[in-house]
Structure formats: structure tokens, C-alpha cells
Amino acid sequence: MKTNIILLILAVFIVSLFITLNVFFQQNYQSEMAEQFNRQQLLIAKSVAKNIESHMDHIQEETLSFVRLLADRGLDSRNMEEFVNDAFAEAREEISINLKIIDNQGRLKYSSSGESLTDRDAVFFREAQKIETGRVKFVDLSLESKKIVMLTPIGRSSERKGILIVDVMLHTISQKFLAAIREGTKGHAWMMxxxxxxxxxxxxxxxxxxxxxxxxxxxxxxxxxxxxxxRILQSEDIGFSAYIAPYGEDKIIAFSKAKVADTTWIVCVTIPYSEVTFSIRKSMKLHSLLVIFIFIATVASAFGIVVMNRQRIKAQERTRHLETQRQLEKEIVQTKDYLENILESTESKIMVLDRDMKIRTLNSAQERFCKQKKEDIIGISFFDVFPFSSESDRSKFAEYMRTCLDGTSNRVSDYEYIRGQERLHINININPLILHGEVSGIIISSNDVTEEVNLKEVLRDYAARLEELVKERTDELISEKEKLNAIVETVGAGIFLIDEQSNVTWVNRTLRQWLGKEEGQPVSLHDIYGEHDLQRAIIDNRILQEVIHHEFGRKGGFFQFTANTLVGPDGRMQTLVLVQDITDMKKMEEQMMHSEKVSALARISAGVAHEIGNPLTSISSYVQILREMEHDDFTKESLDTIAK
Structure with missing residues (x-):
């Protein structure tokens, strides 16, 4: 028990000591922070004072430049307003400046405020006569008129044309350089x-x-x-200090002096001390609470160890659960990447809309189709991106979207629109995006079928052309068939067809006339061949051509049979037989054979005569030769006899 009391007293002592040291350090830190903040205020005051000095010097330089321009121009009142506005515009920017121009006779030549000459202006006129050319005299009227007056003669060297009076209003300088300075909620800048x-x-x-x-x-x-x-008035150019207001609020102040001609302006920046130290005091409270919390935490830590030990098993189970959850998340991410890769690799154009018809995501194929960057499309209304061909198409798609949000899928086939110089055709599928059993958006997938449509049009044109060609060819075939039928029917030869079963399937008109058969009467092979062996030979495909003497009913004589095997349209074998009447040809052949025999006999006779004539010619030649020689009478008579 005593040990517990001692430990409790020791803990209270340590906490009290910590709080005391904390308060001491906090107060010390507050003082350092206030001093540091005041140094920052000093930089602000110094910067503002420097800006005021620079601006007043700039106004003085602008005034002297304006006087030189005015001396060259002269004091003619014509277009003076425009001249002043152009020459003195920069100096009058954001600062209220009034100008008065008075000539050497004391006459007012120009007044920017429209004010006429006053008694004070007469005083200024006399004072300006004493100022050297190119010099500016400052007159401080801050107490009376809250302005600074600048006097300068107009002219060059000893030649003077008049004077320029420049009134610089103090309140505009204050508004430009001091009004915008705010330190905290109550900090501000002022000037004396x-x-x-x-x-x-x-x-x-x-x-x-x-x-x-x-x-x-x-x-x-x-x-x-x-x-x-x-003390500020008596001090150097810059410094900082503190003071206490009657209502008890301490303030810190920083100041800097600005030299304006013979006058000194003091810029002061002040802020309540409480605002500077507010964060520190708040921090001190937090530190105190932290000490108390540490004490309580120390007491509770023992109990916490026990509780933590009990929770360790639960934590292990939770860890296993988290590991399982991380694994599931990993699988979800992998599945997501897998699906995204599928969407990116497909040529189908896919985009997902929310219920407000805003585009939430799209794949690369859709991005290329829209010819815009994905970042520029996401978040835009579908109706502002999709290239509708007409307002009626827009209305139809709006109706499709409405029904899709009710859970109905829609399909638009061969949608045609013109993009630039291209005429495109696409098939569009509009399906609801269902999450947790509710329609949360719309999935729009589309495929470019321009090539297919163009191919169909080409095939359609080709089919039409082919149909025309088939029709033309059919007409030609019909015409040729009619010609062939006319030729076959009128030819002077008989023609017939035999199928595989030895049935006569067709007979021409000439053969029917030979057989004495009318149109429509059946004709058999027996009618054509009778008992002739040629029938069997043709049936067995053993001959291709033969000449026989045959009787065709009404017609008899020599006929030449020519058989050819054909394949019918149905793929079956058929035999075409051509029967030609060659009786006259046969008779002509016999006559020719007789003529050839007589001719041959004549040729033989001529040959024999030739064979006999040749020796006789030789003998006659030799006899002539011998007769030319000298012979006796007997020999001459004998040669004459031989020559005869």
C-alpha cells in the first residue's frame, strides 16, 4: 500500500515538474517568437517606406520630365488636356495628382481638377520664381489639406515660361502602400x-x-x-518596440522612416501581442493535456498489456483475414487488369456511360474512332461526342438510352454517318450496366462494318451484273438451242438417243419420216434395226461407225451408222447415233470404181505401146545412120525395107 502511495506521489511530482518547466519554456518561447515576428514586421515597414520614397522620387522625376516637354511645347491652351494625359499618365496611375500650369503673367493656363487660381496659388507663384530651373520644391500641407505640393518653374536655363504646381494627395498614397497590409486579424499599418x-x-x-x-x-x-x-520620432531610421493600450491589450510595433524631400514619413506596422502568441498558448494547453494524457496512459498501460495479450490472438486471426482480403484484392486487381487488357486489345469500340449519359471510361479503339484524347472525352455527355447524322437520329438514340436504363438492350445495325470525307457504317449495341442488381449505367459497343457494307454493295452490283450476264447467256443458249433444234430437225440424216437401258429416248423428224412414225409415237431399237446384228454391237458399245444396207420401212438403201457415247446432265451415260443415207454416194463410188478400171486398162495399153515404141525408134535411128553409109544395092534395099 505504501509503495503504491509513494509511486503515486512520485508520479504527481514528475507531472507537476514537467508542467512547470513546460510553462517556463512556453513563456520564454513566446517572447522569442514575438521578437522574431516583430523583426518580420520591421522588414515589411522598411519595404513599404522604401517603396514610398521610390514612388515620390519617381513622381519628382516625372514632374521634371513633364516640365521639359512643356517648355519645348509652350503654354498654348490648345490640346493641353490631351498633352497632359499623354505625358503625365504614368505618374498619375493609382495616385491622385492635380496639376496647375501658370504662365509668367500669373494666368492659369491649365487645371486638371478644373479649380481656378486661389490665394495660395499666388503665394506658390511667388515662391516658384525663386526656384532654379530643373529644381523641385516640396511644400508640406499634410496638416491643412492632407497633401504634398511640388513647385517647379517651366523653362530651360534662364528662360522661364511659367510654373507647374503638382498636388499629391496623401490618402491615395496611403491606400496604395498601407491599406493592403494586414497582419493577422487585427494587425495593420499606419503612418505619421x-x-x-x-x-x-x-x-x-x-x-x-x-x-x-x-x-x-x-x-x-x-x-x-x-x-x-x-521615442520612434527620436530614434534612428528603423526599429521595433511594444506598448500597452488602455483596454489591456499588448501590442508590438515595427517602424521605418521614409525621406520625402525635407519631410520625414514614418511607416508603422503593429499587431496585438495576443495574436502572435495565440498559437503558442494553444500549444501550451495541448502540452498540458498531453502530460495528463501521458500520466493516464502510463497507468492504463499495465491494463493495456493484458488486454493486448488477449487481443493478440484476435489480431492474428484478423491478420490472416487481412491477408486473405489482400489476396482477394490482388486477384480483383489482376482480374481488372485482365479485363482492361481484353478491352484494349479488341477492335470493338467500347465506352461506359453513367445514368446522366456522361462518359466514364472508354477503350483505345473508341479513342481512335473519336479522334480525341481519352482525357478530353471522359466526363463529357455522350450526345456531345457521338457524331449523329441528323436530329432524328439523336432523338432515336435518346429513346434507346431511356429504354436501356429500364433494362432493355438495343441494337442499331449498319448505322451510317459522314465524318469529313469518309462515309462510315457501324453496328452499335446498347446494353445496360447492371451492378448489385440495379442499372447503374450503359455499355455501348460498336464495330466498324464499312468494309463489309462496301463489299456487300460490290457483291450486290456483281450479282446484278452476273444475273444480267446469265440472262443474256440463257437467251443466247435458248436461241442456239432453237437453232440447233431447227438444224437437227431439218437435217437430211436420222438422229436418235439411247439410254443405259437400251431405250430410245429421242428421235429426230427425218428418222421418224423414214420409219413412218408420227410425232409422239414410241420408237424402239427393233423398229430401227430390225434383226440386224448392228443393234447388239451398238448396245454393247463395240462399234463407233458402220455402213450397211438396211430397210427403214419406207426407205431402203445404204446407210452409215455413227455412234458416240455422251454423258447426260444427270451424269448418266447416253449413246447418240447418227444415221446417214449414203445410197447415192455408194452408187457414185461404184461408178468411180468402173471409171478407174477403164483408166487403168488405158494406162496399161499406153505402157505396152511405149515399151514397143522405144525399140522401134532405136531401130529406125540406126537404119537412118546405116543408110547414110555406102552399101551395095542389096544392103540398101534391105535397109529401105526395114525403114518401111
Missing amino acids: DGKGTLLYHPTQPQMVGKNIYAADKTCFQCHESFDVEK
């Missing part, structure tokens, strides 16, 4: 001159124009004293 006169204050505008050395009761409503401000 080197004599202690307040020139600008955003929270106390009614105090502007009052001097800290001539403060009245109203001035002490927000200040206990002006010691800090007086």
Missing part, C-alpha cells in the same frame, strides 16, 4: 510625419491630422501615453 502628425490610420481615421504633442482627450481613448511614438 516627422513632427508627430498622424497621416493615416485604418482603425482610427478620425484621428488623422492630429499631433501627438498636442493630444486631446480623444487621443487617450486608445493610448495610455505616446511615449512609444515619441
Whole structure:
């Protein structure tokens, strides 16, 4: 028991010591942070003061440049307004500046505010006569008129044409450089001159124009004293300090002095001390709570160990469950990648819409078809992306989408539209996207069937052309068939067909006339051949051509039979037999044979005569030769006898 009490007292002591040290360090840190923050404010004040100095110097330079231009131009009032606006536009930007131009006779030549000459202007005119050319004199009227007046003569060297009076309004300078400065929620910037006169204050505008050395009761409503401000007036160019307001709110202040000609303006930036240290005080509270929490956590840690030990088994089971869940998530990711790879590799164009018809995803084929980047399409309405051919098509697709959201699938076949110079045809399938039993969107898949449609059109044209050709060919065949039938029917020879069963399937008109058969009467092989062996030879395909003497009923004589085997349209074998009447030819052959015999006998006789004539000619030749020789009378008589 005592041990527990000692441990408890020790724990309380340690916690108390920690809290005390924490408070000490927090207060010390607050002071350091306030000083650091004040240094930052000093940079702001210094920057603003420098900007004011630079801007006033710039206005002075612009004034001198304007005076030189004015000296060259002259003080003629014509187009003076336009000249001033062009030459002095940059200096008057964001700063309210009034100009007055007075010639050497004291006459007003120009006034930007439209104000006429005043008594003070007459004073300024006399003072300006004393200023050297190219010099500017500043007149501080911040207490009276809340402005700075700049006087400068117009002219070059000793030649003077008049004077220029420039009024710079202080409130516009304050608005440009001081009004925008905000530190925290209550921090702000204000300004006074080197004599202690307040020139600008955003929270106390009614105090502007009052001097800290001539403060009245109203001035002490927000200040206990002006010691800090007086020290600022007496200090160097920059610095920072702190003061306490009557309502007890400490403030920190940083200041910087700006030199404007013979005048000094002091820019001050101030913020409540509480705003600077608010975060630290809040942090201190959190630290205190943290200490208490640590103490409680230390006490509870023992109990926590037991609880943790009990939870260890559950944690292991949870770990196994998480491992299983991670494995499932991995499989889901793999499945997702697998499906995405399938979608990306297919040539079908696929996009998914939500119930508002906004595009949620699409594959690369659809991206190429739309000719836009996927990032530019996602989130856009389907009706702003899909190239409809007409408003009626848009209305039809809107109806398809509406019915699809009710769970009905739709298909649009051979949808045609024109994209640029291309005429495309696509088949579109519109199906509901069902998740957890509800329609959560629409899946639109499409395929480009332009080539198929074009091929069908080509085939259709080809079929039409082929049909025309078939018709033409059929007409030609019919014509040729009619010609052939006319030839076959009128030819002077007999023609008939025999099938595989030795039946006569067709006979021409000539053969029917020979047989004495009318059209329509059956004709058999027996009618044609009778008992002649030629019938069996033709049936057995043993002859192809034969000449016989035959009697065809009404006609007899010599006939030549010519048989040819044919394959019918049904693939069966047929025999075509041509029967030609060659009786006259046969008679002519016999006559020719007789003529040839007589001719042969004549040739033989001529040959014999020739054979006999040749020796006689030789003998006659020799006799003539011998007669020319000298012989006796007996020999001459004998040669004459032989010659005869």
C-alpha cells in the first residue's frame, strides 16, 4: 500500500515538474517568437517606406520630365488636356495628382481638377520664381489639406515660361502602400510625419491630422501615453518596440522612416501581442493535456498489456483475414487488369456511360474512332461526342438510352454517318450496366462494318451484273438451242438417243419420216434395226461407225451408222447415233470404181505401146545412120525395107 502511495506521489511530482518547466519554456518561447515576428514586421515597414520614397522620387522625376516637354511645347491652351494625359499618365496611375500650369503673367493656363487660381496659388507663384530651373520644391500641407505640393518653374536655363504646381494627395498614397497590409486579424499599418502628425490610420481615421504633442482627450481613448511614438520620432531610421493600450491589450510595433524631400514619413506596422502568441498558448494547453494524457496512459498501460495479450490472438486471426482480403484484392486487381487488357486489345469500340449519359471510361479503339484524347472525352455527355447524322437520329438514340436504363438492350445495325470525307457504317449495341442488381449505367459497343457494307454493295452490283450476264447467256443458249433444234430437225440424216437401258429416248423428224412414225409415237431399237446384228454391237458399245444396207420401212438403201457415247446432265451415260443415207454416194463410188478400171486398162495399153515404141525408134535411128553409109544395092534395099 505504501509503495503504491509513494509511486503515486512520485508520479504527481514528475507531472507537476514537467508542467512547470513546460510553462517556463512556453513563456520564454513566446517572447522569442514575438521578437522574431516583430523583426518580420520591421522588414515589411522598411519595404513599404522604401517603396514610398521610390514612388515620390519617381513622381519628382516625372514632374521634371513633364516640365521639359512643356517648355519645348509652350503654354498654348490648345490640346493641353490631351498633352497632359499623354505625358503625365504614368505618374498619375493609382495616385491622385492635380496639376496647375501658370504662365509668367500669373494666368492659369491649365487645371486638371478644373479649380481656378486661389490665394495660395499666388503665394506658390511667388515662391516658384525663386526656384532654379530643373529644381523641385516640396511644400508640406499634410496638416491643412492632407497633401504634398511640388513647385517647379517651366523653362530651360534662364528662360522661364511659367510654373507647374503638382498636388499629391496623401490618402491615395496611403491606400496604395498601407491599406493592403494586414497582419493577422487585427494587425495593420499606419503612418505619421516627422513632427508627430498622424497621416493615416485604418482603425482610427478620425484621428488623422492630429499631433501627438498636442493630444486631446480623444487621443487617450486608445493610448495610455505616446511615449512609444515619441521615442520612434527620436530614434534612428528603423526599429521595433511594444506598448500597452488602455483596454489591456499588448501590442508590438515595427517602424521605418521614409525621406520625402525635407519631410520625414514614418511607416508603422503593429499587431496585438495576443495574436502572435495565440498559437503558442494553444500549444501550451495541448502540452498540458498531453502530460495528463501521458500520466493516464502510463497507468492504463499495465491494463493495456493484458488486454493486448488477449487481443493478440484476435489480431492474428484478423491478420490472416487481412491477408486473405489482400489476396482477394490482388486477384480483383489482376482480374481488372485482365479485363482492361481484353478491352484494349479488341477492335470493338467500347465506352461506359453513367445514368446522366456522361462518359466514364472508354477503350483505345473508341479513342481512335473519336479522334480525341481519352482525357478530353471522359466526363463529357455522350450526345456531345457521338457524331449523329441528323436530329432524328439523336432523338432515336435518346429513346434507346431511356429504354436501356429500364433494362432493355438495343441494337442499331449498319448505322451510317459522314465524318469529313469518309462515309462510315457501324453496328452499335446498347446494353445496360447492371451492378448489385440495379442499372447503374450503359455499355455501348460498336464495330466498324464499312468494309463489309462496301463489299456487300460490290457483291450486290456483281450479282446484278452476273444475273444480267446469265440472262443474256440463257437467251443466247435458248436461241442456239432453237437453232440447233431447227438444224437437227431439218437435217437430211436420222438422229436418235439411247439410254443405259437400251431405250430410245429421242428421235429426230427425218428418222421418224423414214420409219413412218408420227410425232409422239414410241420408237424402239427393233423398229430401227430390225434383226440386224448392228443393234447388239451398238448396245454393247463395240462399234463407233458402220455402213450397211438396211430397210427403214419406207426407205431402203445404204446407210452409215455413227455412234458416240455422251454423258447426260444427270451424269448418266447416253449413246447418240447418227444415221446417214449414203445410197447415192455408194452408187457414185461404184461408178468411180468402173471409171478407174477403164483408166487403168488405158494406162496399161499406153505402157505396152511405149515399151514397143522405144525399140522401134532405136531401130529406125540406126537404119537412118546405116543408110547414110555406102552399101551395095542389096544392103540398101534391105535397109529401105526395114525403114518401111
